[in-house]
Amino acid sequence: xxxxxxxxxxxxxxxxxxxxxxxxxxATTLGGGVWTASSLYGRLESVESRQIHDIAPIxxxxxxxxxxxxxxxxxxxxxxxxxxxSQLQGKxxxxxxxxxxxxxxxxxxxxxxxxVEDLEKAIEAMKGTVTKAELITQSVSNTDAKLKAIQNxxxxxxxxxxxxxxxxx
Numbered sequence: 001x002x003x004x005x006x007x008x009x010x011x012x013x014x015x016x017x018x019x020x021x022x023x024x025x026x027a028t029t030l031g032g033g034v035w036t037a038s039s040l041y042g043r044l045e046s047v048e049s050r051q052i053h054d055i056a057p058i059x060x061x062x063x064x065x066x067x068x069x070x071x072x073x074x075x076x077x078x079x080x081x082x083x084x085x086s087q088l089q090g091k092x093x094x095x096x097x098x099x100x101x102x103x104x105x106x107x108x109x110x111x112x113x114x115x116v117e118d119l120e121k122a123i124e125a126m127k128g129t130v131t132k133a134e135l136i137t138q139s140v141s142n143t144d145a146k147l148k149a150i151q152n153x154x155x156x157x158x159x160x161x162x163x164x165x166x167x168x169x
Contacts, residue, residue, distance in 0.1 A: 006017030015023075 002017075004016070004018055006020070008015045008017075008020060
């Protein structure tokens, strides 16, 4: 019995299963909409009921923290200027060479990654070919069994024909 064949009779009126399914879908959608609206209204009421505290002390603290941060930055800048920059030049050049080596190795790794992706695609293609070959082999096996059954039936028909031609044999 399918949904199209289902029929419900209420008060002398007959309703098809498709119409019942559509009515049920609309009813649950409307119910979900009402529930969502109710939940949203409840959240809005809870937000409106909250008290906002005075943020002036927090702003004063932020200004004080900003002043401390600026003084710390000035101190760091003074320390950097006092240090010898010539020593940093040698380290920066060594880091530059290391960075160039890393970039070269990364290029090689990206090429290897591309090759691996190509190999993965080729393997997937081979898997598809193997699956097709297995299906063909299975089909041939089924055909072989059918041919044996047909040959057996032909032999039985010939035996029957031989019997009919000479029943006293």
